[in-house]
Amino acid sequence: MKHLKLSLWALALQILGIGSMFCLIQSFFNGLEFSSYSEAMLLGLSASLTSSTVVHHLAKDYHLKHGAFHQLVGAMLFPQDLLMGLFLCFPEAMKTGFLGIFVIGRQFAYAIVLVSAFVYVSAHIVPRIAKFFLPQEAPHLNLLSCLSICLGGAFLTDWLDLSAEFGAFFAGLALTTTETHKDTFVRIESAKNLFSTVLFASIGMMISPSFVWSNFQLILISVILMLLVKITFFFFLLRIFKNSISVSLITAIGMSQIAEFSMILAGKGYLAGLVIRRNYLIFLTVTVMSLLLNPLLFKYVVSTRWMEKHRASKVISMSVSHQKLSSMEYI
Helix, strand or coil, X not given: CHXXXXXXXXXXXXXXXXXXXXXXXXXXXXXXXXCXXXXXXXXXXXXXXXXXXXXXXXXXXXXXXXXXXXXXXXXXXXXXXXXXXXXXXXXXXXXCHHHHHXXXXXXHHHHHHHHHHHHHHHHHHHHHHHHHHCCCCCHHHHHHHHHHHHHHHHHHHHHCCCCHHHHHHHHHHHHCCCCCHHHHHHHHHHHHHHHHHHHHHHHHHHCCHHHHHHCHHHHHHHHHHHHHHHHHHHHHHHHHXXXXXXXXXXXXXXXXXXXXXXXXXXXXXXXXXXXXXXXXXXXXXXXXXXXXXXXXXXXXXXXXXXXXXXXXXXXXXXXXXXXXXXXXXXX
């Protein structure tokens, strides 16, 4: 029950609190001009999301997967990851104005039906046919089958005007019900890294060095303020739920970056004409820089003497003395 309340409060804070603070800070402190309220709301929502991939790697590399850190971030990220596919219909809904409420309602109904179908298939069908479609004795065929299932789910949800990411996400969840899902996850890691490389390469080709240099001060201040806002919000949320200062701080820092998914959401807004090009490029740069700086900040904090004193406790058991953390690995 405690984690359920934490999940709901975290979702509300991310969308309303952090998103609103992002818009206010950018408008009044940084002087960033938004073309419309829809643009401010969409970029605020995008900035409020946290990267599950980065948090997963931090938990893995610092041996936090069996402590309070992993439980807390899991509880806070679950509703965000569950609703990511629904978030992608927001640009279309905002573009249609008041009628956008009906667009969101229609997509939500589709989502409920699809989630119910995915749950049924995952529980009763996938485990039975996994040995035929996911043969462990043929690793390459296993990888090809996984990608085919995920792409099939992506095409289905894209056809229903939800989003390709929504279907791929739940297809991946369905694969976790198989007996050999851990081996399958290891094999699909290479494909995930390949697609991540393509994503960031395409983003890099959109942002010119001259643009970054001419807006460097605005971008740097935006990154610093965004990290501080997210750390502050998550820290006090965790303290309200009676977590220790050390656990609250390290968990808040781990969740302070902007998600890779946010770039896709902002891109949808840009293609829909809701986000102007300059603000879109600034947001992309801020997101990439937050993904670069967050692991370095996390490494520095867990290596401090104050945090070292809490390493022996049950909730924070970290081994940082021999960690070689490279921030590029989380992108």
